[in-house]
Amino acid sequence: MVMTLKDIGMNHGQQYEVILTSKNNDGSQNAAPFGTIVKGTNQIVNHIFQGSTTLNNILKNKEFMVNITSNPIYFTLAIINNIPSEYYVNKDSLILKDVDAYFKASVDNTKNFIKKDDPIKPVESTYICSNVSDITKNKSDVVAINRGIHCIIESLVNYSRVDKVKGEKLDYFLGRFNENSRVINKVGSKQDKEAMKMIKKSLKNKGYEI
Ligand SMILES: Cc1cc2nc3c(=O)[nH]c(=O)nc-3n(C[C@H](O)[C@H](O)[C@H](O)COP(=O)(O)O)c2cc1C
Structure with missing residues (x-):
């Protein structure tokens, strides 16, 4: 076949x-x-x-x-x-x-x-x-890289730190969220988009403007 x-x-x-x-x-x-x-x-x-x-x-x-x-x-x-x-x-x-x-x-x-x-x-x-x-x-478990999961993991690492920073560092983290969100919109799977929506909603609930 x-x-x-x-x-x-x-x-x-x-x-x-x-x-x-x-x-x-x-x-x-x-x-x-x-x-x-x-x-x-x-x-x-x-x-x-x-x-x-x-x-x-x-x-x-x-x-x-x-x-x-x-x-x-x-x-x-x-x-x-x-x-x-x-x-x-x-x-x-x-x-x-x-x-x-x-x-x-x-x-x-x-x-x-x-x-x-x-x-x-x-x-x-x-x-x-x-x-x-x-x-x-060449392998039974081929991994073709999609950037989506990497953006989610990076966003979650930032998410776990965001409450601990202020000023320029906070702006940096929020900027990273927006960039990861842009990439996910472009190349992410349905699940990546759903996960990013959850992260954004939670950040907004915490009072962050993104
Ligand atoms: C992961 C990754 C994906 C890339 N995807 C593209 C792409 O889709 N289109 C593009 O024009 N450049 C893309 N680039 C940039 C090219 O790989 C880069 O310009 C490269 O130097 C072109 O090499 P060449 O001149 O030997 O073709 C990407 C780079 C990376 C690291």
Whole structure:
């Protein structure tokens, strides 16, 4: 039976943080983390800021690899520089070693747009819709990262401290709540949104303005 995104823990309508790998012009490997939204049974969408190497590679090659992992080192290496070649299964592959799962994405259609809801400024981006194939699971319990639960945990840690701080520190904590709430609105599950609603209600009951 052909595997679907659901079989690797990726549910319809949700966004997951994954590592996209693509080939550069000289054949070398490029890796970077990107939010990836499940659009259909085996279809994904990415919104990528223009200027990114990944975007240029995807538009040129019409395909890329999606690596599902919770390994913080991979995310960090990919952002601060690039993931060195020895972390791939071999020098020609786009598959990272020991990831939970991976699949191939083949571009179906693309569209340029201005991302207006960016927290910093409106930014020129490209919408990429891709078909998924060759899903491979390296583990039975694949974890595709969604930011929602992390935002809830951070909010609850702040919640448990909020009564102990005043002034600038309090403003900082309340600002963090608002930021976590923004992220949850964007990428959280139904349960994450429900949990955030409970946290906000309780904070308001305590007299905090958020
Ligand atoms: C968890 C995470 C998710 C990200 N998601 C996106 C995204 O969805 N779209 C985007 O344009 N940049 C996103 N970024 C930023 C890119 O990864 C970053 O700009 C990267 O340096 C691009 O690398 P590249 O030039 O090799 O493609 C994300 C970063 C992180 C850490």
